[in-house]
Amino acid sequence: MRLLFVNACMRGPEVSRTHALCRAFLEEARKACPGLEVQEHDLTRMNLQPVTAPVLRRKEALCDARRWDDPLLRPAYAFAHADAVLIGAPYWDLSFPAALKVWVENVYVRNLTFRYTPAGEPVGLARGRLAVYISTAGSPVGENDWGAGYMRAVLSLLGIPEFRSVCAEGIDIQGRDVEGILRRAEAEARAVGKAAGEKLR
Numbered sequence: 001m002r003l004l005f006v007n008a009c010m011r012g013p014e015v016s017r018t019h020a021l022c023r024a025f026l027e028e029a030r031k032a033c034p035g036l037e038v039q040e041h042d043l044t045r046m047n048l049q050p051v052t053a054p055v056l057r058r059k060e061a062l063c064d065a066r067r068w069d070d071p072l073l074r075p076a077y078a079f080a081h082a083d084a085v086l087i088g089a090p091y092w093d094l095s096f097p098a099a100l101k102v103w104v105e106n107v108y109v110r111n112l113t114f115r116y117t118p119a120g121e122p123v124g125l126a127r128g129r130l131a132v133y134i135s136t137a138g139s140p141v142g143e144n145d146w147g148a149g150y151m152r153a154v155l156s157l158l159g160i161p162e163f164r165s166v167c168a169e170g171i172d173i174q175g176r177d178v179e180g181i182l183r184r185a186e187a188e189a190r191a192v193g194k195a196a197g198e199k200l201r
């Protein structure tokens with residue numbers, strides 16, 4: 001079983017509270033599913049390129065030739081073949097860091113992560129059984145759930161049937177019980193990790 005950890009915790013593991021929640025999730029998932037292989041795609045270092053016209057042309061040619069081994073399609077290939085996906089991303093500018101949107105652009109690959117029906121409707125091809133989105137936000141997110149909500153739609157379209165999200169909100173507001181909020185979010189991340197590991201076992 002292989003879990004793909006898409007790490008968009010841009011401030012780095014030493015300071016990122018989102019990353020700390022991801023680590024708690026992974027610890028429990030590994031305990032519940034011995035032998036679980038975790039593959040990390042660290043978006044803080046991968047320097048994925050936004051899709052421009054030349055990149056789009058190259059991507060289309062690779063799709064037509066089904067050249068799934070090309071380095072350009074590596075993120076999509078790893079995503080398509082993962083049994084589960086964990087995405088860790090702080091709530092930035094009402095959604096998430098741009099690096100995660102660039103990752104999404106890179107994983108939309110025709111005939112690898114989705115295909116079109118004769119009627120022109122996209123159908124997901126990813127084989128993952130579940131996706132988990134972990135985030136933290138400085139303020140309450142409320143109705144501006146453009147991060148988790150968007151990723152839920154993307155992952156569902158690409159074929160992953162189950163989506164869970166964990167978010168610690170309001171952790172930059174003075175006077176809030178930040179430790180308590182983070183402790184509760186960690187407990188939730190651990191519970192979701194355990195359930196994910198049991199599902200994958």
Ligand SMILES: Cc1cc2nc3c(=O)[nH]c(=O)nc-3n(C[C@H](O)[C@H](O)[C@H](O)COP(=O)(O)O)c2cc1C
Nearest residue numbers: 011016017018019090091092093094136137138139
């Ligand atoms: C560039 C940037 C943009 C942010 N935008 C928002 C925002 O739109 N809404 C909000 O509630 N918090 C925002 N924050 C605060 C973060 O969501 C919050 O500090 C989060 O916990 C950071 O996660 P981390 O500790 O994993 O880096 C932003 C922080 C940064 C650095």
